Amino acid sequence: MSVVLKIKEVTAVAINQLYGIDLLPVDILVNATKPEFEGDYTVVLFAFIKQLKKSPDALGQELGDHITTENQHLFTSFNVIKGFLNLTVADNYWLHFIGDQYKNISFGCAPANGQKVMVEYSSPNTNKPLHLGHLRNNFLGRSIAEILKANGNEVIKTCIVNDRGIHICKSMIAWEMFANGATPASTHTKGDHFVGDYYVKFNDEYKKEIDVLKTQGKTQEEAEKEAPVMKATQQMLLDWEAGKPSVMELWSRMNSWVYEGFDATYKRIGSDFDKTYYESNTYLLGKDLVETGLAKGVFFQKTDGSVWIDLTADGLDEKLVRRKDGTSVYITQDIGLAEQKQKEFNAGQSIYVVGDEQNYHFKVLKLICQKLGLPSADGMYHLSYGMVELPTGKMKSREGTVVDADDLVDEMINIAKQKTEELGKVKDFTSQELEELYNTIGLGALKFFLLRVDPKKKMVFNPEESIDFHGFTGPFIQYTHARIKSILRKSGTIQKQETGNEQLGTALLPLEKELAIHLEMFPVILNDAATEHDPSKVAIYIFNLAKIFNSFYTEHSIGNAETEEKKILRLQLSQLTAQVIKTGMNVLGINVPERM
């Protein structure tokens, strides 16, 4: 149990014993004490003074007295300033904690809780390569999955590939028109980029044809409808749905190129899935649920035959679930897929990592599933994240301002290489070890950059400045880890651990204590990150930990400490810090090097 929780419990007990009032520990506010005051943790008393009819000062004194005398093993002193009760935690508490945990490689992680969670992320279109926005999605999805695992959940990672539809046909038509049989192999192009190029070519051609039609006196709208490439594309979609062999052949051929490209990218960035769904297999799902909904009266039919759900009572609009021609729409297949996933995996919670432009969609989706009484409905959670924007605004493929994922990863790895060579600290590494190190640092910088901000918020990426390697960054934390490992290598294994740290006797110095306090918070942080679906909580925490360690490192000698006891203590602190950094970075999907 964390100290903070203990303080809350002890305070609740004290208030009960002193004043006979029952309070829940959760209702008691405990903060870290501000540096300018004496103490480690602070109980904020204002909330109780009315109920207890005491002055803040009197209440603080009585509570402080009671709490410290009843829990002498936990607190050494207290002081009261205004309505704040500042408690100083006994050094022995921290010594015990360090001694108990420094060898625990799964410190912070919870045992299996028997719960199953699905995380759907990545979900690409097969008509263009991945860009910076997809990277945020992939890193978030992977990270939230790891965070949930660390908290004891069984996690199933899934991906729904958008491999059909009008946009895919656009690439196919353009390829037929312009490629002369070219392939990724014949042009030495990565498959997803190859296909993406034809998607661009389609749009160029489409624009041209529209312009021509407009000079012939058509309106924009007419021209858009009548352009021959667009007509051909629509015909191709119909042919695809009818299963026309030549179209199916081209479709699967082009998709296979894209998958080859995606696989390469996924492998580099560390995305993987336990189960991949393809829309070409799932787009007809949910049709039967429309009938169910009609029978239940959840849906209604308009005179033209189209089927709708009325969500106006929930503050939303009417939503179409089946077209008048009997074909289903996007949301219908999502309902069907939700049901399918439930049948297949029966997870208690299902997390969808999808951009915030689909907030409305997911609100509607969950509501419909609830109204249909699907067992998966209540466990649906949309992990909504903001767009990654450029200083000039949104990325636009039409204006060529999209930051390509492969290019960016290459660039980051290159910068890592350049900086590593400049510093020249690992000249004895083999070329293979160097490659691995550049990957670790480059991807570490990129992942940390995208995960350190609250997922819900949109963020800005400035390609001009590239991504920093100093300060609040992945490499800074990786560097801290490498530094600690260097010390541990040089200092050998820790002796005397059997004696128990409380007997080490020496009082903790301020930075030693600050480190211990921070380390002790890790399990709570990991748990918060899971319940709030927010990896940035871990990123910020790890950064602060690394900062404290670096101050500690500069101020105190570890390997050559003043006494043997101090040396042991500091080595234990260092080892636990390295362990927490490693675990914390790993749940962000980031590796930490032994040397850099």
Next chain:
RNA sequence: GGACCGGUAGCUCAGCUGGAUAGAGCACAAACCUUCUAAGCUUGGGGUCAUUGGUUCGAAUCCAAUCCGGUUCACCA
């Protein structure tokens, strides 16, 4: 127009279940490598927390209004 999200230092972001004098990083200025990795440490300047009003012992945080920016409300996916 309705709904939802955001506006905190020059820039990028924390803090938002109300608590002590609003914090980091970058950038800028200064000091620190005969001793455990300087991708580091220390110090300094830098703020009308969009605006106005309200709630109260106390508001960046909650409420209302206004301004600015974004997303969304397709028989698109």
